[in-house]
Amino acid sequence: MKPLFLSIFVASILVLFAFFVTHGGRVGSNVPIKNVSIVGGKQIIEIQARGGYQPQRSIAKAGTSTTLRFVTSGSFDCSSAVRIPSLQISKNLPSSGTTDIDIGISKQGVLQGMCAMGMYPFEIDFQN
Numbered sequence: 585m586k587p588l589f590l591s592i593f594v595a596s597i598l599v600l601f602a603f604f605v606t607h608g609g610r611v612g613s614n615v616p617i618k619n620v621s622i623v624g625g626k627q628i629i630e631i632q633a634r635g636g637y638q639p640q641r642s643i644a645k646a647g648t649s650t651t652l653r654f655v656t657s658g659s660f661d662c663s664s665a666v667r668i669p670s671l672q673i674s675k676n677l678p679s680s681g682t683t684d685i686d687i688g689i690s691k692q693g694v695l696q697g698m699c700a701m702g703m704y705p706f707e708i709d710f711q712n
């Protein structure tokens with residue numbers, strides 16, 4: 585292998601690696617993620633919290649007993665402090681783990697949430 589080709593190859597790998605590290609592996613974040621499931625009549629909405637919330641917008645069912653499941657994994661930024669003002673929810677998540685927040689029967693409309701400082705938003709659109 586020619587040295588120039590080799591160094592370009594190594595540089596590309598490093599750039600890709602840096603991209604994955606800085607984006608937390610969230611490549612292709614515009615692709616809708618299936619994060620809503622119904623287990624035993626209960627709706628579970630799973631949201632990853634790390635450097636923001638993923639997916640940032642979820643579509644779920646209104647009128648259903650609902651649990652928000654926040655998943656953290658090495659989350660040391662302020663997305664580990666979740667707020668949902670309209671439900672008076674304010675919760676500190678562990679840096680790694682799963683935290684379920686029961687919100688009762690979901691009301692139709694868009695539920696807005698954010699980190700403690702308000703810089704990372706997320707929303708859940710509850711539809712009939």
Ligand SMILES: [Cu+2]
Binds near residue numbers: 699700
């Ligand atoms: Cu914040």
